[in-house]
Amino acid sequence: MTPHKEDYLKVIVELGGTNELVNNKQIGKALSVSPASVTEMSSKLLKEGYISHIPYQGVQITEKGLLIANKLIRKHRLWEVFLADKLGFDWTEVHEEAELLEHVSSDFLIDRLDAYLGFPKYDPHGGVIPDKDGRIEESASQPMTELSVGRRFVIKEVDDDDQEFLAYLLEKNVKLGVPYLLTAIEDYEGPYTFIAQNQESFQISYKAAGKIFVQ
Structure with missing residues (x-):
């Protein structure tokens, strides 16, 4: 399995390809490659049984492909924890x-890294770390946009694809694992206001709330 193929499988999973079809345009945008390159790689992965395909609709990861992708995701997330x-x-x-590190790390090294870190369950963004067999627990979290005013919640995970979004949350000092109370949602997709137990108040945009997953 080449790093290039691994990247394709991983991005299909990240785009939701375990439960729905992902089209070439989505994959090309995520990997910054041409439509022709996506078509060529998809043909290879299809022949090898890593993806399934419905003409003119898109591709979906197979169980075989998912195990490969999740092992790469495991490497990535364990390195994030270490860093x-x-x-x-x-x-x-x-x-x-x-x-950079995920593609040059052997399974043996990653197992040792996992043990050194104390077998963490989540990466710094709250993403669940797959086990050594490529299996991953389903998350029970929901988007913050599904909450109603008066609900208490804890942020479990944030979307890690957008560095500007992560910087936005860092600047506002919004953190994972901290109990909050949602106090207001302004009309017409206005900002979400919430407070911590120490009464510190936070306000984030509707768009940002859609990238935050809570319990």
Whole structure:
């Protein structure tokens, strides 16, 4: 399995390809490659049984492909934990470094890294870390936009694809694992206002709330 193929499988999973069809345009945009390149790689992955395909609609990951993708995601997320917890990187900095490290790490090294880190369950953005067999637990979290005023919640995960969004949350000091109370939602997709237990108040945009997953 080449790093290039691994990247394709991983991005299909990240785009929701475990439960729905993902089209070439979505894949090309995510990987910054041409439609022709996506078509060529999809043909290879289809022949090898890593994806399924419905003409003119898109592709979906197979169980075989999902295990490969999740093992790569495991490597990526464990490196993110190491960079954040051991080297002091903030959550806007870990993604690009982990992208480089994930492809040059053997399974043996990753197993040792996992043990060294104390077998973490989540990455710095709250993403669930797959186990060594490529299996991953389903998350029970929901988008913050599904909450109503008066609900208490804890942020479990944030979308890590947008570095500007992560910087936005970092600047506002919004954190994972902290109890909050939603106090107001302004009409017409206005901002969400919430408070922490120490009465510190926070306000974020509707768009940002859609990228935050809570319990």
